[in-house]
Amino acid sequence: MPKQPESDYPVSFDLNFVTGQVTCSGEKIQRRASDMQSAFYDRQALQEAILGGDPLIYEFYNNKFITSTSDMSIAITRLFPGKIGDEYYMTKGHLHERNDQPEMYICVQGSGYLLLDTLDGEFRAEAWQPGTITHIPAIWAHRVANTGSDVLVYIGIFHAAAGHNYALVEEKGFAQVVVEREGKACLLPHP
Ligand code: F6R
Ligand code: ZN
Numbered sequence: 001m002p003k004q005p006e007s008d009y010p011v012s013f014d015l016n017f018v019t020g021q022v023t024c025s026g027e028k029i030q031r032r033a034s035d036m037q038s039a040f041y042d043r044q045a046l047q048e049a050i051l052g053g054d055p056l057i058y059e060f061y062n063n064k065f066i067t068s069t070s071d072m073s074i075a076i077t078r079l080f081p082g083k084i085g086d087e088y089y090m091t092k093g094h095l096h097e098r099n100d101q102p103e104m105y106i107c108v109q110g111s112g113y114l115l116l117d118t119l120d121g122e123f124r125a126e127a128w129q130p131g132t133i134t135h136i137p138a139i140w141a142h143r144v145a146n147t148g149s150d151v152l153v154y155i156g157i158f159h160a161a162a163g164h165n166y167a168l169v170e171e172k173g174f175a176q177v178v179v180e181r182e183g184k185a186c187l188l189p190h191p
Pocket of ligand 1: 075076077094
Protein backbone atom coordinates (compact mmCIF):
# COMPACT_ATOMS: atom_id res chain seq x y z
CA MET A 1 0.00 0.00 0.00
CA PRO A 2 1.54 3.41 -0.90
CA LYS A 3 2.63 5.48 2.09
CA GLN A 4 0.52 8.60 2.71
CA PRO A 5 2.69 11.67 3.41
CA GLU A 6 1.61 13.31 6.67
CA SER A 7 4.14 16.08 7.30
CA ASP A 8 7.52 17.13 5.98
CA TYR A 9 7.96 19.64 8.82
CA PRO A 10 9.90 19.09 12.08
CA VAL A 11 7.86 17.98 15.09
CA SER A 12 8.79 18.18 18.80
CA PHE A 13 7.25 16.88 22.00
CA ASP A 14 8.34 16.54 25.62
CA LEU A 15 9.03 13.42 27.65
CA ASN A 16 9.19 13.53 31.45
CA PHE A 17 12.11 11.19 32.21
CA VAL A 18 10.85 10.43 35.73
CA THR A 19 7.21 9.59 35.05
CA GLY A 20 7.39 8.67 31.37
CA GLN A 21 4.50 11.05 30.60
CA VAL A 22 4.61 12.57 27.10
CA THR A 23 2.97 15.60 25.55
CA CYS A 24 2.48 14.04 22.12
CA SER A 25 -0.88 13.00 20.79
CA GLY A 26 -0.02 9.57 19.36
CA GLU A 27 -1.97 6.41 20.17
CA LYS A 28 -1.85 5.09 23.73
CA ILE A 29 -2.04 1.32 24.25
CA GLN A 30 -2.63 -0.31 27.64
CA ARG A 31 -2.05 -3.97 28.46
CA ARG A 32 -3.64 -5.58 31.48
CA ALA A 33 -3.07 -9.05 32.93
CA SER A 34 -5.98 -10.34 30.81
CA ASP A 35 -4.18 -9.18 27.64
CA MET A 36 -1.20 -11.37 28.48
CA GLN A 37 -2.72 -14.84 28.77
CA SER A 38 0.22 -16.71 27.32
CA ALA A 39 3.05 -14.48 28.56
CA PHE A 40 3.33 -15.30 32.30
CA TYR A 41 4.31 -18.88 33.08
CA ASP A 42 2.17 -19.26 36.25
CA ARG A 43 -1.31 -19.55 34.69
CA GLN A 44 -3.05 -19.94 38.04
CA ALA A 45 -1.46 -16.78 39.46
CA LEU A 46 -2.43 -14.98 36.25
CA GLN A 47 -6.08 -16.03 36.57
CA GLU A 48 -6.09 -14.91 40.21
CA ALA A 49 -4.67 -11.51 39.20
CA ILE A 50 -7.33 -11.14 36.48
CA LEU A 51 -10.15 -12.04 38.90
CA GLY A 52 -8.62 -9.81 41.56
CA GLY A 53 -8.93 -6.62 39.48
CA ASP A 54 -7.04 -7.24 36.24
CA PRO A 55 -4.08 -4.93 36.98
CA LEU A 56 -2.56 -2.63 34.38
CA ILE A 57 0.87 -4.10 33.58
CA TYR A 58 2.12 -1.42 31.17
CA GLU A 59 1.12 1.27 28.75
CA PHE A 60 2.90 2.73 25.76
CA TYR A 61 2.53 5.75 23.55
CA ASN A 62 3.24 5.22 19.86
CA ASN A 63 4.16 8.17 17.65
CA LYS A 64 4.76 7.85 13.95
CA PHE A 65 6.46 10.58 11.99
CA ILE A 66 5.44 9.83 8.43
CA THR A 67 6.96 12.15 5.84
CA SER A 68 6.94 11.87 2.07
CA THR A 69 10.14 9.77 2.27
CA SER A 70 10.42 8.26 5.78
CA ASP A 71 8.56 6.50 8.60
CA MET A 72 10.40 6.99 11.91
CA SER A 73 8.49 5.91 15.01
CA ILE A 74 9.12 6.41 18.69
CA ALA A 75 7.32 4.58 21.47
CA ILE A 76 7.57 5.42 25.16
CA THR A 77 6.67 2.53 27.45
CA ARG A 78 5.74 2.78 31.15
CA LEU A 79 6.10 -0.68 32.69
CA PHE A 80 4.69 -0.78 36.21
CA PRO A 81 6.27 -2.62 39.18
CA GLY A 82 4.69 -5.87 40.37
CA LYS A 83 4.62 -9.63 39.91
CA ILE A 84 2.31 -12.36 38.65
CA GLY A 85 3.14 -15.16 41.10
CA ASP A 86 6.92 -14.82 41.39
CA GLU A 87 7.44 -13.49 37.85
CA TYR A 88 8.04 -9.78 37.45
CA TYR A 89 5.73 -7.66 35.33
CA MET A 90 6.95 -7.63 31.76
CA THR A 91 5.88 -6.74 28.25
CA LYS A 92 4.29 -9.29 25.90
CA GLY A 93 7.35 -9.16 23.69
CA HIS A 94 7.46 -9.42 19.92
CA LEU A 95 9.59 -9.99 16.87
CA HIS A 96 9.64 -7.47 14.06
CA GLU A 97 7.84 -8.81 11.03
CA ARG A 98 10.56 -7.57 8.70
CA ASN A 99 13.95 -9.21 9.20
CA ASP A 100 15.79 -6.04 8.15
CA GLN A 101 14.27 -3.81 10.84
CA PRO A 102 16.25 -3.33 14.07
CA GLU A 103 15.33 -1.08 16.99
CA MET A 104 17.09 1.13 19.55
CA TYR A 105 15.87 0.86 23.16
CA ILE A 106 16.84 3.50 25.74
CA CYS A 107 16.12 2.99 29.44
CA VAL A 108 15.38 6.33 31.11
CA GLN A 109 13.90 5.35 34.49
CA GLY A 110 13.74 2.27 36.72
CA SER A 111 15.58 -1.03 36.49
CA GLY A 112 15.15 -4.52 35.10
CA TYR A 113 16.13 -6.67 32.17
CA LEU A 114 15.74 -6.56 28.44
CA LEU A 115 15.26 -10.17 27.30
CA LEU A 116 16.33 -11.01 23.75
CA ASP A 117 15.62 -14.30 22.02
CA THR A 118 16.04 -15.43 18.42
CA LEU A 119 13.33 -18.07 19.10
CA ASP A 120 15.85 -20.36 17.48
CA GLY A 121 18.20 -21.26 20.34
CA GLU A 122 19.93 -17.99 21.22
CA PHE A 123 19.03 -15.97 24.33
CA ARG A 124 20.48 -12.84 25.95
CA ALA A 125 19.49 -10.74 28.96
CA GLU A 126 20.73 -7.17 29.24
CA ALA A 127 20.65 -5.64 32.74
CA TRP A 128 18.98 -2.25 32.53
CA GLN A 129 19.29 0.96 34.49
CA PRO A 130 18.65 4.58 33.53
CA GLY A 131 20.96 5.48 30.66
CA THR A 132 21.37 1.96 29.25
CA ILE A 133 20.96 1.94 25.48
CA THR A 134 20.57 -1.36 23.60
CA HIS A 135 20.63 -1.99 19.89
CA ILE A 136 18.25 -4.83 19.01
CA PRO A 137 19.17 -6.44 15.69
CA ALA A 138 16.17 -7.31 13.54
CA ILE A 139 16.08 -11.06 14.23
CA TRP A 140 15.82 -10.82 18.03
CA ALA A 141 12.45 -10.95 19.78
CA HIS A 142 12.43 -8.41 22.65
CA ARG A 143 10.69 -8.20 26.01
CA VAL A 144 11.34 -6.00 29.07
CA ALA A 145 10.87 -7.05 32.73
CA ASN A 146 10.66 -4.54 35.59
CA THR A 147 12.49 -5.86 38.68
CA GLY A 148 12.42 -2.56 40.62
CA SER A 149 9.86 -0.93 42.87
CA ASP A 150 9.22 2.06 40.57
CA VAL A 151 7.85 2.42 37.09
CA LEU A 152 10.36 1.44 34.38
CA VAL A 153 10.35 3.89 31.49
CA TYR A 154 12.02 3.23 28.15
CA ILE A 155 12.07 4.62 24.64
CA GLY A 156 11.98 2.51 21.48
CA ILE A 157 12.97 4.00 18.12
CA PHE A 158 12.12 2.04 14.99
CA HIS A 159 10.62 2.30 11.53
CA ALA A 160 6.84 2.02 11.35
CA ALA A 161 7.29 -0.49 8.52
CA ALA A 162 9.04 -2.93 10.91
CA GLY A 163 5.73 -4.58 11.87
CA HIS A 164 5.08 -6.59 15.03
CA ASN A 165 4.76 -10.35 15.27
CA TYR A 166 3.32 -11.40 18.65
CA ALA A 167 2.08 -14.83 17.57
CA LEU A 168 5.52 -16.38 17.17
CA VAL A 169 6.53 -15.25 20.68
CA GLU A 170 3.29 -16.71 22.06
CA GLU A 171 3.96 -19.98 20.26
CA LYS A 172 7.66 -20.39 21.09
CA GLY A 173 8.15 -18.29 24.24
CA PHE A 174 11.35 -16.81 25.65
CA ALA A 175 13.98 -19.26 26.92
CA GLN A 176 14.19 -17.67 30.38
CA VAL A 177 11.93 -16.02 32.95
CA VAL A 178 12.74 -13.22 35.41
CA VAL A 179 11.53 -14.30 38.86
CA GLU A 180 12.04 -13.38 42.49
CA ARG A 181 14.04 -15.83 44.61
CA GLU A 182 14.84 -14.99 48.27
CA GLY A 183 14.02 -11.35 47.65
CA LYS A 184 16.23 -11.03 44.59
CA ALA A 185 15.58 -10.96 40.86
CA CYS A 186 17.07 -13.84 38.96
CA LEU A 187 16.87 -15.43 35.54
CA LEU A 188 15.83 -19.08 35.29
CA PRO A 189 15.09 -21.40 32.38
CA HIS A 190 11.40 -21.23 31.44
CA PRO A 191 9.68 -23.85 33.66
C1 F6R B 1 8.25 -1.31 19.11
C2 F6R B 1 8.67 -1.77 20.45
C3 F6R B 1 8.06 -1.13 21.67
C4 F6R B 1 6.96 -2.05 22.21
C5 F6R B 1 6.38 -1.60 23.56
C6 F6R B 1 5.34 -2.57 24.10
O1 F6R B 1 8.83 -2.09 18.11
O2 F6R B 1 9.47 -2.66 20.60
O3 F6R B 1 7.56 0.14 21.42
O4 F6R B 1 5.93 -2.15 21.26
O5 F6R B 1 7.42 -1.49 24.49
O6 F6R B 1 5.77 -3.90 24.07
P1 F6R B 1 4.95 -5.00 23.26
O7 F6R B 1 4.83 -4.46 21.86
O8 F6R B 1 5.78 -6.22 23.32
O9 F6R B 1 3.62 -5.11 23.91
ZN1 ZN C 1 10.06 -3.75 18.75
